Amino acid sequence: MKHYLIMICCVIVRHSVLAQLPDTLVNDRINKFLLLKEVNVRPGKSISGSKREQQQNSLQTITDKIQERTPGINMIRRGNFAMEPSLRSLSNGQITMTIDGMRIFGACTDRMDPISSYVEPNNLESISVNFNPGENSFGAGIGGGINFKLKEPLFSDGRKLSGMAGTGYESNGNAVQTLAGIEYSTARFAIQMNGIFRSSGNYRAGGSEEILFSQYRKWNGNISAKTKAGKNGTIKADYIQDEGHDIGYPALTMDVAFAKAKIAALSYTYKAAGSGLRLETKAYYNMIDHAMDDTKRPAEMVAMHMDMPGTSRTAGAFSSLSFRLNSRHFFKIQLDGFSNKLDAEMTMYPDSGAVMFMYTLSDLARTDLGINFSDDIFLNRHFDFKIGGRLDYMHDYLFTRAGKDQLSGMFEGDLSGTRWLKNLNVQADFHPGRTWDFSVQLAAGARAATLQEEYSFYIFDRLDGYDYIGNPGLRQERSFNMNLGISYHCNKLKAEINAFRYFIKDYITGSVLSGYSTMTIGARGVKQYVNIPSAGIYGAEAALQWGPLPHLNFTSTNTYTRGNDNSGNALPLIAPLKSVNGVFYTVNKKTALNVESVTNAPQKRVNTRLYGETSTPGLTIVNFGISRDLLLPGSKLLKAGAGIENIFDSRYFQHLDIMKVMRPGRNFLFRLTWLF
Amino acid sequence: MNKLLCLIGLSSILLASCKKNEDAGPAPSKIKIAESTTSSGLKVTLLADNNTFMVAYNKIYVSLNNADGSEVSNARVTCSSLMDMGSMQHSSPAEQPVYKDSENLYEGAVVFSMPSGDMGSWQLTVNVNGEPVVFNVTVVSPPSGFKLTGTFAGTDGIDYTVSLIEPARPKTGINELELLVNNRHDMMNFPPEEGFTIELNPEMPSMGHGSPNNVNPVYTNNGHYKGKVNFTMTGDWRLHLRLKRGNTVIVEDAALDLLF
Structure with a gap:
């Protein structure tokens, strides 16, 4: 139910932006559309904004679920936790994921820890999604990206203290969430602290089958403080610590003992009143420490005990300047850079014989310097344009002798490499009246191979069952993207359609290396990352929101993608048609009811021989939710919610679920949140 | 425990491969x-x-x-x-x-x-x-996990001694490989053997896998053969060596072991 809000929140954001911030044209544009763009997760305190009530619940929703309901996003699922987002079926190195503009890279070689698993909704102001290279200011890619905007404490006129506390329970898996937050502000200083603890046992799939190794436990705490520096400046410090423990991955051969992230940032922002000039400079550092674990698995499942720890450390900074040149041009320029270091090891303990040690990621480093610009051009009442681009200089290298030594057995010559990456994006919008909007977007993007794709050392991919070896000679993956968007907004009806087509050159995928012996026991063979000449992805998203009565809303979001390689074979990890349809009804502005269906069509376009995938049947599940606001004395507010997910206890999995592990069956959930 | 002692004992001979040891x-x-x-x-x-x-x-x-x-x-x-x-x-x-x-x-x-x-x-x-x-x-005797020299009966009725010279300090990655091959002329004379073609195939016995990108040792002089061996990880390694004269296999599997 709560997920529903994604759509609704967009609308709210849009309204509020239009109403309050006429000079921030960039935001205006971002929130213009119902589809894609921005998901607001900040709790609303006003009970008058009836649709906003649901947002509070989303604080207890795991970040994965919020993303999952965003049109254009599908989640690659390896367990009940830390799902990996895929934007229009592009993922990993093809998209750029950032936390408040900070680059951060998961430490797990098996992609168990996408960075979205290290932020919680109560850390976040919003999740903004874009689908085009050049449009994303924070990194080069071919498929856009996701930026998790951190919540910011706000100054107040006088001293102000507020807070919230909440708890939730889910019957399936005996999952508990407990969270609390406090915010204190004055006219010159503001601070907020938030914490959440989650735990879940094994969940049960439809028909009550227990899914072993699907448990998890985590906590997340963040603190953010802001102070005024001069008349127009503010200094802000953010710190997030997120620690997951004992996380099961039923689709994989190992679980995770711990996944810890420490994320810190310091920023200075200058906003000139009136002129739209804004300068932001931020320096940041983050560190992820991750360890896989097979000790909880029964002995017969473990061919050989292994320790597989990994770390990822990133330091970076950016400085952005945005200003309105005149009534027609709004510029933004950004300089940024980061340095990321990855290390992953494997120590194997055979029953007889000596302990074996190797790197799976042999002390790899990437440094990047980028410049990004955009110009929003408002031609007249009916036309506007946006031009954006990004240029990156990137250098990859190995930072230890031992790392170089190990790879000396695999690749010849100097393993470091440098490259220039270019992204360009042009968008034209035509809005003949208040109701219709047409947009055309053309973009040319390029992305570097990830460090994993360049230097992997026998990293096992459960999807196709092959050990993967990197390829330092990979060329950039380039794409030319076309988007067409039509939207119709009137009082009661909002409808939007986006169609897109991506022409990808030098698509990076795995190709079987014959004559190589596998390292992973049971692997089917060895593959190396290669560029294939081309690939193509096309698809569409459609969203509809219809409010025939003031308190009744129907929504529908639909996402479809199709992908082919240069020989017409179906690409892997392409989600089938997904349709989320719901009815949302509010009573007295205090009680909200919601029924939604989530339908995944079958995916039969797979290529088992090349990419190891098998087809997936379709299924519809139905969710129900209810929430109510209770006003307590002293302007305190208690929000209560309950819901049933997968009412009919369907047994199902989705196409992007690795190993086709069954998803949760019927789940009753209860949530209470107290705002003060 | 025994392994550990062996490793310690070995450290004077082969620098114990300490991970991230820079030099x-x-x-x-x-x-x-x-x-x-x-x-x-x-x-x-x-x-x-x-x-x-x-x-x-x-x-x-x-x-x-x-x-x-x-x-x-x-x-x-x-x-x-x-x-x-x-x-x-x-x-x-x-x-x-x-x-x-x-x-x-x-x-x-x-x-x-x-x-x-x-x-x-x-x-x-x-x-x-x-x-x-x-x-x-x-x-x-070498510590357990090592077999650094061996005598192997050839199909031609002659015994051959194959000894590992390099790598003396094996490390993960590409290592120079140098072997000495002698034949047993009699109990007192072991002249160097010149005419072999050697095929190298390293294996980790505890996992059953090999490694790519090895270079078969070729004859240099005085019974020495030089090539390259790729160790993809630390642990027990067995070097399977097939000694051939022309197309005739003389020794099918002259196996030497090392551990680091």
Whole structure:
């Protein structure tokens, strides 16, 4: 139910932006559309904004679920936790994921820890999604990206203290969430602290089958403080610590003992009143420490005990300047850079014989310097344009002798490499009246191979069952993207359609290396990352929101993608048609009811021989939710919610679920949140 | 536990592969094993890389000094080994010492093919200008996980000794590989073998996998063959060596083991 809000929140954001911030044209544009763009997760305190009530619940929703309901996003699922987002079926190195503009890279070689698993909704102001290279200011890619905007404490006129506390329970898996937050502000200083603890046992799939190794436990705490520096400046410090423990991955051969992230940032922002000039400079550092674990698995499942720890450390900074040149041009320029270091090891303990040690990621480093610009051009009442681009200089290298030594057995010559990456994006919008909007977007993007794709050392991919070896000679993956968007907004009806087509050159995928012996026991063979000449992805998203009565809303979001390689074979990890349809009804502005269906069509376009995938049947599940606001004395507010997910206890999995592990069956959930 | 002790014991021979060890460390200083005097009064000092010899290819160093301590650099030095097993005696492959100016030492090598012990004891005879000096030396087995030399029966009826010279300090990644191959002409003569084609196939016995990008050792000189071996990780490695003469397989699997 709560997920529903994604759509609704967009609308709210849009309204509020239009109403309050006429000079921030960039935001205006971002929130213009119902589809894609921005998901607001900040709790609303006003009970008058009836649709906003649901947002509070989303604080207890795991970040994965919020993303999952965003049109254009599908989640690659390896367990009940830390799902990996895929934007229009592009993922990993093809998209750029950032936390408040900070680059951060998961430490797990098996992609168990996408960075979205290290932020919680109560850390976040919003999740903004874009689908085009050049449009994303924070990194080069071919498929856009996701930026998790951190919540910011706000100054107040006088001293102000507020807070919230909440708890939730889910019957399936005996999952508990407990969270609390406090915010204190004055006219010159503001601070907020938030914490959440989650735990879940094994969940049960439809028909009550227990899914072993699907448990998890985590906590997340963040603190953010802001102070005024001069008349127009503010200094802000953010710190997030997120620690997951004992996380099961039923689709994989190992679980995770711990996944810890420490994320810190310091920023200075200058906003000139009136002129739209804004300068932001931020320096940041983050560190992820991750360890896989097979000790909880029964002995017969473990061919050989292994320790597989990994770390990822990133330091970076950016400085952005945005200003309105005149009534027609709004510029933004950004300089940024980061340095990321990855290390992953494997120590194997055979029953007889000596302990074996190797790197799976042999002390790899990437440094990047980028410049990004955009110009929003408002031609007249009916036309506007946006031009954006990004240029990156990137250098990859190995930072230890031992790392170089190990790879000396695999690749010849100097393993470091440098490259220039270019992204360009042009968008034209035509809005003949208040109701219709047409947009055309053309973009040319390029992305570097990830460090994993360049230097992997026998990293096992459960999807196709092959050990993967990197390829330092990979060329950039380039794409030319076309988007067409039509939207119709009137009082009661909002409808939007986006169609897109991506022409990808030098698509990076795995190709079987014959004559190589596998390292992973049971692997089917060895593959190396290669560029294939081309690939193509096309698809569409459609969203509809219809409010025939003031308190009744129907929504529908639909996402479809199709992908082919240069020989017409179906690409892997392409989600089938997904349709989320719901009815949302509010009573007295205090009680909200919601029924939604989530339908995944079958995916039969797979290529088992090349990419190891098998087809997936379709299924519809139905969710129900209810929430109510209770006003307590002293302007305190208690929000209560309950819901049933997968009412009919369907047994199902989705196409992007690795190993086709069954998803949760019927789940009753209860949530209470107290705002003060 | 045993493995651990072996590893510790080994650390003097093969620098224990410490992960992220940036450099291999300095060359070990040579250790005096024994000394003696020839009948004409030359002092003969026998040195080695380690304080004991091992069933392996062992470098030996001979230092010759006059009574006044001055170095003798122009002597004719030969060496030979002898295993005395009571009922029988045999020698083993050796490389004759050659004077090296840089070290002021005569440098040669001996392959000890078995440990000393109840079975018998080893003698190393150093012959200086025709005057023999006999050293009783102790030869120990390599730590478990190692087989650094072996004698293999050929399909041609001849026994061949294959000894690992390099890598002396194996590391993960590409290593230089150097082998010494001798044939057993008789119990006392082990001339170097020249004519082999060698196929190398490394394997990790505890996992059953091999490694890519190895380079088969090819003949250089004096029974030495040089190639490259790729160790993808630390642990137990077995080098499967197939010795061929032309297209005829002489030894199917001359296997040597090492551990790091």
